[in-house]
Amino acid sequence: MRITLLNVLFACLFCCSLIGQDRHYQLKADRVFDGQDFHDGWVVEVKGNEIVYAGPERRGNFDQVIKLKGHTLMPGLIEGHSHILLHPYNEVGWNDQVLKESVAERSARAVNHLKASLMAGVTTMRDLGSEGAGYADVGMKQAVEKGVIPGPRLLVAGKAIVTTGSYGPKGFHEGVKVPLGAEPADGYDDLIRVTRDQIGHGADFIKVYADYRWSPDRKAAPTFTVAELKTIVEIAESSGRYVVAHASSAEGMRRAIEAGVETIEHGDGGTREIFELMKREGVAFCPTVAAGDAISQYTGWNKGTDPEPERIRQKRASVALALEVGVKMVFGGDVGVFPHGENVIELEMMVDYGMDAMSALRIATAQNAEQFHMDKLGQLKTGFWADIIAVEGDPSKAISNLRKVGFVMKDGVIYKHVK
Numbered sequence: 001m002r003i004t005l006l007n008v009l010f011a012c013l014f015c016c017s018l019i020g021q022d023r024h025y026q027l028k029a030d031r032v033f034d035g036q037d038f039h040d041g042w043v044v045e046v047k048g049n050e051i052v053y054a055g056p057e058r059r060g061n062f063d064q065v066i067k068l069k070g071h072t073l074m075p076g077l078i079e080g081h082s083h084i085l086l087h088p089y090n091e092v093g094w095n096d097q098v099l100k101e102s103v104a105e106r107s108a109r110a111v112n113h114l115k116a117s118l119m120a121g122v123t124t125m126r127d128l129g130s131e132g133a134g135y136a137d138v139g140m141k142q143a144v145e146k147g148v149i150p151g152p153r154l155l156v157a158g159k160a161i162v163t164t165g166s167y168g169p170k171g172f173h174e175g176v177k178v179p180l181g182a183e184p185a186d187g188y189d190d191l192i193r194v195t196r197d198q199i200g201h202g203a204d205f206i207k208v209y210a211d212y213r214w215s216p217d218r219k220a221a222p223t224f225t226v227a228e229l230k231t232i233v234e235i236a237e238s239s240g241r242y243v244v245a246h247a248s249s250a251e252g253m254r255r256a257i258e259a260g261v262e263t264i265e266h267g268d269g270g271t272r273e274i275f276e277l278m279k280r281e282g283v284a285f286c287p288t289v290a291a292g293d294a295i296s297q298y299t300g301w302n303k304g305t306d307p308e309p310e311r312i313r314q315k316r317a318s319v320a321l322a323l324e325v326g327v328k329m330v331f332g333g334d335v336g337v338f339p340h341g342e343n344v345i346e347l348e349m350m351v352d353y354g355m356d357a358m359s360a361l362r363i364a365t366a367q368n369a370e371q372f373h374m375d376k377l378g379q380l381k382t383g384f385w386a387d388i389i390a391v392e393g394d395p396s397k398a399i400s401n402l403r404k405v406g407f408v409m410k411d412g413v414i415y416k417h418v419k
C-alpha cells in the first residue's frame with residue numbers, strides 16, 4: 001500500500017512538473033552551495049532547463065517561488081562509479097547475477113535503481129560497465145533521455161574491455177560456454193576493433209581492466225601491456241572519448257597512467273611514487289571506498305565491533321596517501337555493490353578517511369562534472385543546466401545531511417518536492 005501511494009505521488013510530481021517545463025522558478029533556501037562555495041541570502045532562478053540567475057535575492061516576475069526553509073540548495077550529485085545493472089552482492093553474488101539473471105531481469109532492476117538514485121539527489125551517473133548485460137546500459141540511458149523512465153543523466157561504458165583469461169565468471173569445464181562480465185580483446189588489431197565496436201554501440205567512454213585478481217595467489221596482477229593500453233587510449237581519444245582504468249596493483253596503475261587514462265578506479269595498492277605520477281600526469285583517483293567496506297561486511301566483518309580487516313586498513317592508507325600527495329579525487333562508490341540510492345555513504349567515508357567536508361562536496365558536484373567533461377553541470381551558475389537539489393541543514397557541517405534530500409530538479413523538471 002505504501003509503495004503504491006508513493007508511486008502515485010511520484011507519478012503526479014513527474015507529470016505535473018513535465019507540464020510546467022517552461023516555467024520560470026525562483027528557488028529560495030537558507031543557503032546556496034554553488035559547487036565551489038557557500039552563499040547566504042542567495043536565490044537560484046530557473047527558466048526551462050537552464051539556470052538563468054544565481055546570486056543575491058532579487059525581485060522579479062516568476063511563475064512560482066519555491067521556498068525550501070531549513071535547506072541548502074546545491075547542484076545535483078554526480079556519481080562517478082556506478083553499476084546500474086548490478087544489485088548488492090549480499091542479495092545475489094556477482095557470479096550468479098551474471099550467470100543466472102537475464103538481461104531483461106537486470107534491466108527491470110535497473111529501472112528501480114535509476115529511480116532510487118534520482119530521488120536520492122543523484123542527477124548524473126557515470127556507469128562503469130554493464131557486467132555481462134551487453135549494452136543494456138546504453139538502452140537504459142536512451143529510455144531516460146526519451147522520458148520513458150525517470151533517472152539521472154547517464155554516461156555509460158557499455159561492456160568494458162578485459163584480456164582473455166582474466167575476467168570471470170570462472171571455474172567451469174572448458175566445454176561450458178560462460179557469459180563473461182566484460183568483453184575480452186588482445187593485441188593491436190583486436191583491441192582496435194573492439195574499442196571501435198564499443199564506441200559504435202554507444203559507449204560514452206571506454207573502461208579497461210588494467211589488472212585483475214588472476215595471479216596464482218589471487219592477488220591483483222597486470223593484464224594488458226602498456227602498448228595494448230596505449231592502443232585503446234589512442235582509438236578512444238581519436239573519437240573524442242576518454243579511457244578509465246580499473247587498477248588495484250601499483251604496476252597496473254603505472255601502466256594505465258603511462259598509457260594516458262583519465263581516471264583510475266580502486267587503486268588500493270597505490271604507492272607514494274604512483275600517486276605522485278598521477279598528480280604529475282593529471283590522472284584522477286576514484287578510490288571506491290564504500291564498495292570495499294560493503295564487501296568486507298558481506299564476508300563476515302562486523303563493522304564497529306571487529307577490528308578493521310587488512311583490506312580496509314589498506315584502503316584508508318591509500319586514500320590518506322593520495323590526499324597527502326594532492327591527487328585529484330573523484331566521488332564514486334561502485335554503487336550497485338551496495339544499494340542504489342545510498343551513494344552518499346562514499347562521501348561519508350571519504351570524510352571519515354580524512355577528506356574535509358568542503359572538498360567532499362566539491363568532488364560530488366563541480367569537480368566530478370569537470371573531470372567527466374560536462375561543462376554545463378555541477379555548478380549553480382547562469383547558463384548551466386538546471387540540475388538542482390536541496391538538502392536539509394548544512395552539509396558542510398555534517399556531510400550526512402546529503403541524505404536528507406527534500407527537492408530534486410533535473411533538466412528543469414521537478415521530480416521530488418517534500419513539503
Ligand SMILES: [Zn+2]
Nearest residue numbers: 081083128334
Ligand atoms: Zn565497478
